[in-house]
Amino acid sequence: MTLKGIKLRIYPNQEQQLQIKLNFGYNRFVWNQMLNMLVTRHENNPEAKFLNAFALNNLLPALKTEHPWLKDAESTSLQATNKDLVEAYKKFFREHKGFPKFKSRKFPKQSYRTVVSRKSVHLVDKNHIKLPKIGVMKFKSGRKVTGKIKNATIRLSSTGKYYAVLLVDTEVAELPKTNNTVGIDMGVADLMITSDGFKYPTIRFDKLLSKKKHYWEKRLARRRLQAQKEIAWDKHLKVLEPRELSDFKNYQKAKLMVAKYSEKIANQRNNYLHTLTKQLVEQNDVIKIEDLKAKNLMKNHKLARAIANQSWREIRRQLEYKCDWYGKQLVIVNPRKTSQICSACGYDDGKHTLDIRQWTCPKCGVHHDRDINAAKNILNATA
Numbered sequence: 262m263t264l265k266g267i268k269l270r271i272y273p274n275q276e277q278q279l280q281i282k283l284n285f286g287y288n289r290f291v292w293n294q295m296l297n298m299l300v301t302r303h304e305n306n307p308e309a310k311f312l313n314a315f316a317l318n319n320l321l322p323a324l325k326t327e328h329p330w331l332k333d334a335e336s337t338s339l340q341a342t343n344k345d346l347v348e349a350y351k352k353f354f355r356e357h358k359g360f361p362k363f364k365s366r367k368f369p370k371q372s373y374r375t376v377v378s379r380k381s382v383h384l385v386d387k388n389h390i391k392l393p394k395i396g397v398m399k400f401k402s403g404r405k406v407t408g409k410i411k412n413a414t415i416r417l418s419s420t421g422k423y424y425a426v427l428l429v430d431t432e433v434a435e436l437p438k439t440n441n442t443v444g445i446d447m448g449v450a451d452l453m454i455t456s457d458g459f460k461y462p463t464i465r466f467d468k469l470l471s472k473k474k475h476y477w478e479k480r481l482a483r484r485r486l487q488a489q490k491e492i493a494w495d496k497h498l499k500v501l502e503p504r505e506l507s508d509f510k511n512y513q514k515a516k517l518m519v520a521k522y523s524e525k526i527a528n529q530r531n532n533y534l535h536t537l538t539k540q541l542v543e544q545n546d547v548i549k550i551e552d553l554k555a556k557n558l559m560k561n562h563k564l565a566r567a568i569a570n571q572s573w574r575e576i577r578r579q580l581e582y583k584c585d586w587y588g589k590q591l592v593i594v595n596p597r598k599t600s601q602i603c604s605a606c607g608y609d610d611g612k613h614t615l616d617i618r619q620w621t622c623p624k625c626g627v628h629h630d631r632d633i634n635a636a637k638n639i640l641n642a643t644a
Contacts, residue, residue: 262432264429265428265429266427267426268427270423272399272423277395285373287331287339290328290331291324292342295317295320295346296346299346312347317343318343321343337375341412369520370418370419372414372415375392375393382427385397392413395415411430421517436588436589439543441545441546442548442549442640443456443457443544443547444642445550445551445636445639446600447576451632454632458630466533470525473522481515485512488506488512534575538583541580542580542584542589549591549640549642551599555574600638603629604641606625610622610623
């Protein structure tokens with residue numbers, strides 16, 4: 262059995278939308294209250310042991326007594342919030358992953374997770390789903406939901422769309438073996454270059470929609486500046502209820518349009534990467550890729566935007582779980598000197614600048630395409 266995530270676009274009515282937003286608020290409140298308690302506890306006694314999720318869950322009844330409106334929340338979602346907080350809190354001290362932040366209602370993306378018990382989340386039919394405390398609503402999905410639903414994450418995107426991401430325990434059939442092994446070099450001009458000479462092109466989705474997005478970005482900046490001036494004027498006049506940015510409709514419209522174009526660019530890129538990674542997994546039994554540190558490479562400000570657009574880490578993430586699902590193998594190799602060693606004789610020709618795309622080995626005379634040669638070296642390398 263394999264855990265898979267299936268994303269559904271859900272269509273709640275006005276009453277259901279209100280209930281979802283209230284649940285966002287309940288979980289945000291519990292997160293902030295518990296985080297504040299953990300911070301205060303650590304400040305008072307740095308040697309105190311970490312509280313686990315069970316200990317935080319024991320505090321929920323008292324919190325509900327103090328704030329009776331919390332009783333309207335979906336109970337398993339509050340427990341899931343406590344669990345996420347404990348994990349984030351531990352990661353800061355043990356793995357230095359960054360301290361958990363207090364949540365704000367102004368953040369454009371909101372979510373909460375509900376744990377399934379006694380079919381609290383289930384499909385009514387092929388087009389409708391039932392969620393606890395919300396009820397039955399229509400949904401659309403590109404994939405059929407099969408298997409046992411473990412939990413559901415309800416999300417509101419920055420463009421105002423509602424989603425339910427289901428974690429499903431299901432069976433995934435392994436793909437047939439091909440007896441092929443491939444090495445892949447990550448690039449900028451070309452997204453991926455394989456050891457057999459095939460190049461997957463880079464598509465700059467951000468540039469395809471750059472004019473339309475920039476059109477609204479300029480208006481967003483101008484309208485924000487104008488709104489801030491009017492807010493400052495309200496405060497100067499000591500208006501009892503000064504306006505906020507959310508009260509300016511033109512600003513909100515521009516903000517929504519920028520978010521829509523950003524979402525479209527992200528969706529197009531993600532769809533392209535899924536298509537390529539699935540194709541690679543279907544065609545090869547063993548895939549070898551470089552262990553690239555994109556964060557270090559992005560220190561080159563001339564290439565930072567182009568490198569970020571390539572999403573190398575996302576490609577690796579997709580290959581990792583797809584190889585695991587379909588019975589294939591992913592090997593991560595050290596990228597050191599892959600572009601400067603001759604794949605035919607092993608001669609080290611020294612470091613080549615980025616403008617050198619082809620070179621000839623002075624020892625054996627073989628003419629190399631820089632990227633294809635690197636892919637061949639990756640294929641021959643060991644982890």
